[in-house]
Amino acid sequence: MKIRDIIKLIEKGGWTLARQKGSHRQYKHPVKKGLVTIAGHPGDDLGPGTLKSILSQAQLKGGEER
Numbered sequence: 001m002k003i004r005d006i007i008k009l010i011e012k013g014g015w016t017l018a019r020q021k022g023s024h025r026q027y028k029h030p031v032k033k034g035l036v037t038i039a040g041h042p043g044d045d046l047g048p049g050t051l052k053s054i055l056s057q058a059q060l061k062g063g064e065e066r
Contacts, residue, residue: 001051004042010058032059 007025015027015036027036036057040046046054055061 003040003044
């Protein structure tokens with residue numbers, strides 16, 4: 001899965017970009033606690049462990065990606 005795809009997924013879930021420094025983006029949610037950090041450029045592929053970590057931070061299930 002590309003980084004641009006996971007960004008679309010979490011933005012669809014209500015997360016908004018809070019801040020960015022270089023290729024690291026941090027998203028916040030109006031209701032859910034914590035931040036979701038996504039590192040890398042939009043065209044880069046995410047490793048399976050990184051994808052699982054982002055979905056966990058965003059409190060999303062793996063099945064919601066499609």
